Amino acid sequence: MTVLNKINLSGSLIDFLLMRSHLRNSLLLILAFLFIIEGVAQVKLSGTLTDPDSNPTPGIAVLLRPRDKDNVVAYTYSNEDGYYELTITRVGEYLLTHQGMGFKSQNRPIAVSSPTDKPIQQDFTLTPKVFELSEVEINAELPILIKEDTISINTKVFVDGTEEVAEDILRKLPGIEVSNDGSISVQGKPVEKVLVEGDDLFEKGYKLLTKNLNAGVIDKVEILEHFSDNPLLKNIQESDKVALNLTLKEDQKSTLFGNTSLGAGTEEFYEAKINLISFQEKSKYYLFANANNRGIDATGDIYQLVYPDIFTAATFVGDGESADRYLGITMPTPNLKQSQYKFNDAELVSFNSIFNPGKKIKLKAMGYFTSDENSYLSESIYQFDVPPITFTNTELYELRKYTQVGYAKLDALITLGKDQRLDYIGRFNKGDFRDRASLLFNATALQEEASVETKFTDQRMTYTRRIADKDAFQLTGRYIYDEKPERYDVNTFLYQELFPDQTNIEGIQQNNFNKLNFAGLEGTYILNRPRNYLELSAGMSSRNQHLKSDLLLRENNGDFQLVGGDFTNRLKIQLDDFYTKVRYKYSFRKFQLKADLALHQYTNIKEEAGTESKDTPFVLVPRLGFIWLPNKKLNFIASYKYDSSPIVARDQRPGFILTSYRHFGRGYATFELLPGSYWFTGLNYGGWADAFSLNASFFLNSNKEYLSTNSLVDSNYSLSEQILLDGKQFFGASVNMNQYLKNLSSSIRLKLSYNKNEYENIINNSDLRSLNIESFTYGGEFKSILTSSLDFNIGTEWVRSVVNSGTESVNLDNSSFLDLIWQPSGNFNISLKNERYYFGSLSSDNSFYFSDLETRYKVIPNKLTLHFLASNIWDTDSFRNYTINETGFNSTNFRLLPRYFFLKADYRF
Amino acid sequence: MSQEQNLKIDYDLYITGFSLSKKSSELFVTDDFSLFIWNDTISKVEETETEENLLKFTIELSDSIGTINYYSKKEDSIFTRSVGLDEVHVVKEKRTVIAWELHPETKTIGKFTCNKASCTFRGRTYEVWYTPEIPVFYGPWKLHGLPGLVMEVKDKEDMLQAYFKKISRTDKDLVPYLSALQTGKIISIEEYAEIQRKLGDELVKKMKLSFPRELNMSIDGIKQDQLEREFN
Known part of the structure; x- marks a missing residue:
């Protein structure tokens, strides 16, 4: 009863009934019938496959299919002797087929009527047949x-x-x-x-x-x-x-969600942030607010909403146009993180929304308001040493900057059909910047005040039409208006030598009114073909700038006296540009070639003190680029550009403007082109996954003509004007190397870079002083993964500066760091960062140490995260740096944010 | 003998692990053996910078030759050329016969009537459509032994997907591929498994070591998944 041993569940039931009831014949009959239908068999099917010469044919597939179906129930391959063997496991009618390359296939009907059928033998003599294969191609689709x-x-x-x-x-x-x-x-x-x-x-x-x-x-x-x-x-x-x-x-x-982040620390430090987002059927809203006094830029979080174009490749005529600023009290900043030296009190609220009033129109409105109050404290020594004049100035600065900015943007996208659309963007910006400083200059106490109220609007309309699958035309019109009225007051008169006839002067005021009107129209046609890409543009732009500036002396009776003459500007400059540009890119295998050519017909109209002068230069700007990617690890880039850029309006100003309490400056006063060539080559070998990688680059900028300065420098003031000189060179080279050390789980990095700047200037009626400024940076880093959860990173860098202006001065600075990062789990980590700065030219107090500790703990992933921070652990309260330049050296001592501990929670709702 | 004696089958091969990548792949079938050659259509060691200067890394191991699977019914072992992080390995493993389970479903792909089969191989369950109308013992990768050409492969978790694209005769010289299989360190499948297992850790290490210091970085853990998960 081998058959019954192999029986399935229905079979077991039959078995049981067979034993229990011999008398119920009718039932037995029916069950026996079912048995055949559902029957399970074990019938052997075998045979031999031979070719017409009776040689065995191995490797031929033998398949068994149900007679009326396409599926396969069993298969095997013939062995070396041409023999095959299959087992038929179910009663039924079958087709036995063989399929083999080079032989005609044959079908034979096979029937198994009862589980006890005898083994079946089926031999085949195969008929050779060329396997005909017409090429077949199918387009498959992914389930996604x-x-x-x-x-x-x-x-x-x-x-x-x-x-x-x-x-x-x-x-x-x-x-x-x-x-x-x-x-x-x-x-x-x-x-x-x-x-x-x-x-x-x-x-x-x-x-x-x-x-x-x-x-x-x-x-x-x-x-x-x-x-x-x-x-x-x-x-x-x-x-x-x-x-x-x-x-x-x-x-x-429609849904409402967002998050909030709140933090507080010792020394009254705080930070608060909220993001609130709401989606409705046809509109979406986003509200963001931030306030902190930890030196964090409040607008940083919405930067991409305000300037989205910076992150996209889209460029439009008029991008980046703005009126010039001349004034504002600035201080040098140390080479540290802003949050180490920036005392602030920033607040920001922003609102962003999108409306879809109809299918063809989309409106976006965005706005923000921010106010900030920054304070800085510094003390510096400036040594001027250009014989025969030498002097030393000291400054003790206490500066406060108040900023208020309001910004609004409206964006309308109108679809004009399948292939056409119109975009309108309007931007409005109003800013109020006020700087106040108390300064102890040598032994003189000064009060400085600077203010500017800016108004900016930008209107752009862009029409896009798709002409064919790969061609498009775009037309952009734009209008920009920007005004920056500036006022600067200082309550001391340091310039007696400059104005020897003046008496009873106790203060000075600089008033500037500066505005820009820009209008531009540009049409671009784009053709994109395999390997070839061509962009043709033609356009015109008109940039109109007005500058009105006056220097006023304040007498001790409070009256103001206009200086006039060389200290006044009444300047109107209109620079018109009719241009065409061709951008072409050709790709071939591992090469890419880019060739651009721009033709500009400039018209510069300068109106000054009732006289008008006009220049109409024609300028050609060629640019060539070459990219070579011989293999995955290596790429090589080279580019060259020759440009003749017109002198900008601010450099055409004939009158002096007081730009800080002791500096007057004026431009070259005449229109000129500044031709120059720019070279860049870069080489990149290997990436992060390679044991060795190398980056090298080289650039050379040669200016045939350039603007330099002719200055009169005195302890109390300096007066400089721009002069046109020829032959300025700036070049640099850098190499970075990284070597992975597998056995130590470490890597070593080496950095080398060199820059050299060569130009000339005039100081105190000297001859042309030839200046040679070099800086050489070299350093290394060693990074190691000590265990799977502990990383360590140590590095050092030297900067050697050499200034040669007839006499040579050298300065060597060093900065080093040691970081430890411990991450025992994905939800918790601690990092400790330590830094040391060393200034070789300072004789005492020349080393500064900083340590910051940061921990992060995800209490509830996606919901609640806690941060703990210990900032400036050694409570280093000041930082002194030392820099050299072509006239001497400068050393400044900055006040820093004190040590504090800070706890912050991020919560999502 | 005709010049165009071997068969060449092109597949669209998708590996959908952490990244969806399409590979070019070719199966060459000769009288004695098959070669399955697959490689990236684009090279993919990338380093990209996000707006906060956070680096993002993707790696796919490949070279100009790519991965080659060699299978011959006449030999006891099968060979795989595998491109590692630093070197090329030739993995030698015992030729196993896949226990295919046949299913009653049929479907048509192009003009071919196809039958369904499935198997569990190296820790994954594969569903395969094959056609007896093209009597080829071989299939893509290591999926051999069905009575007809494999037309579609999908593993249950959608990591590997292959779709038949084209079959043609070819006179392409296969010797360069065969010699590529003879260069490279020969390792066993167990050694290979160990290398694969360590690969993630190794990559994370290299990644961490290549970060510039200014970047704030933490790695929450390694997600790692290999096509072959079990090696017994």
Whole structure:
């Protein structure tokens, strides 16, 4: 009864019945019938395959299929002797087939009617047949929907309900990677933006969204490859950017979420931040507020919302245009982190919103208001040593800066059909900057006050039309207005020698009114072809600048006296530019060639004291670039540009302007072009994953003509004017090397760089002084992973400066660090950073030590994180640096933020 | 003998681990052996900078030759050329016969009627569609032994996916690939498993060591997943 031993569950039941009831024949019959249908068999099927000459044919597949179906129930391959053996496990009717390359296949019907059938033998004599294969090609599709440049992923398939925030979902999707800090990348490329329902509320600051948006509201995630901010330029303007788009569930389209961060420390330090985000059916809102006195720039968090263009490749005529500033009390800053020396009291509120009133129109409105109060304290010694004149000045500065800025931006995107769209952007900015300083200059006490109230508007309209799949046309019109009225007062008169006829003067005032009107129109045609990319633009711009400046002397009776003459500017400069530009890129295998050419017809009209002068130079700016990528590890870049840039308006000013309490400066007064050539070459070998890597670069800027200065310097004041000289050179080279030491789990890094600047100037009616300024930086780092949770990093760097102005002076500074990072688990880490600064030219108190300790503990992941900070542990209260320049040296002592301990909590709601 | 004697089958191969990468892959079938050659369509050791100067690293190990799987029914061992972090290995392993489970489902891919089969191999469950209409014993990677050409492969967790694209005759010289299999340190599959296991730690180390000091960095842990997870 071997058959019954192999029986399945229904078979066991039959077995049982067979034994128990011999009499119930009818039932038995029915069961026996079922037995055959469902029957399990073990019938051997074997045979030999031979060719027509009776030689065995090995390696031929023998398949058994049900007679009326396509599936395969058993198969084997013939062995060296051509023999095959199969077992038929079920009763039924079959087709036995053999399939082999080079032989015609044959089908034979086989039937197994009862589990006890005898072994079946089927031999085949194979008929040779050339395996005919016409080339076959199939276009397969991934289960994840890939549609041109959009990959759409239904999140349901990949999530398991444990996800809390958006990034938890993203982390689980194939192809998407979320790093520890929240940066997202798709297939190794960092994503540009994360949109919600096609709306971009955060620009590059998407982490706010992905770290706070509740996971439950997300329906689908789309990966947008070759992303372009202007969808009409997709695949036309070169882009390898990636963005994500989150689609929300139908019933979850309105939601409110955000986070807050609160911290307080000793010495009355505090920090508070809140992010509040609300999504509605047709609109989205984002509110951000921040206040701190820890030296942190409050606008840093919204920088990308204010200046999104900086992060995109999009450039438009008029980018970066603004009126000049001449005044403002500034102090040197130490080469330390801002949070070490910047005493502040910053507040910021910002609001960002998107409205979709209709399908064809999208409105974005953004605004912020910030106010800040900074204070600095420093003490410096300045030694001037250009024989025959030498003097030493000391300054004790106490400076306060008050800033208030209001900003608004309105963005309207209007779709004019499938291939056309219109973008309007309006920006408005109003700023109020007031500086107040108390200064002890040598033995004289001074009070300085500077203020500027800026008004800025920028209106841009861009029309885009897609002409064919790979061609597009874009037209941009722009108007910018900027004004910066400045006022500066100092309550002491240091310039008696300069104004020998003046008596009873006890103060001085500088008034500037400076405004810019800019208008530009530019049309661009883009052709994108395989290997070839061509961009043709033509446009015109008109930059109109007015400068009105006066120096006033304040008499001891309070009356002001206008100095006039050389200390006055009444200047109007209009620089018109008619231009065409060609940008061309050619890619061939491992080479890329870029060639640009710009042609400018400039018209510079200068109106000054009733006289008008006009210059109309024609300028050609060629640029060539070459990239070579011989293999994955090596790349080589070289570029060259020849430019003749016109002297900017501020350098054309004929009258002196007081720019600080002891400095007057004026421009070259005449229009000129400043021709120069710029070389760059760079070489990159290996990356972080290679045992050895090297970066080397070299640049050379040669200015055939350049603006230098002719100065009169006295202990109490300096007066300098720009002069045109020829032959200035600036070049530099740097090499970085990294060697990985596998056995020590360590790496060694070496850094070398060298810069040299050669130019000339005039001081105190000297001949041309030839100046040669060199700086040589060299250093190394050693980094080691002591255990899997403890890292250590030590390094040092020397900077050697040499200034040669006939006599040579040398300065050598050093800075070193030692960092320890301990991370016993993913939720907890401690880092201790130590620094030492050493100034070789200071005879005493020339070393400064700093240590900062930071710990982070994730109490509830995605919900609550605590930070503890010990800043400036040694309570180093001041920092002195030492710099040399072509006229002498300067040494400044800065007041620093004291030691403090700080506790901060981040909470998501 | 005809010049174009070998078969060449092109697949679209996707490895969807932490990053979705498409590879170019070719299966060469000769009378005696098969070679499966797969490589990146683009080289992918990248270092990119995010807006906060945080570096992001992605690595895919490959070189100009790529990974080669050699399989011959006539030999006891199969060979794999594997590109490591610092060197190229040739992994030698015992030829095993995959115990394919046959399923009743059929579907058509292009003009070919395909049958479904599945197996568990090296810690993953693979679902395969093959067609007896092209009587080829070999398949992509190490998935051999079905009575017909493998047309589609998908593992249950979607790490490996291969889709038949094209079959043609070729006279391509396979000697360079065979000699590539003879250069490189020969290691056993157990040694290979150990190297793979250590790879993550090794990469994290290198990464940490290459960070500039100014970067605030912490690594919460290593996520590591290999195509082959069990080696017994």
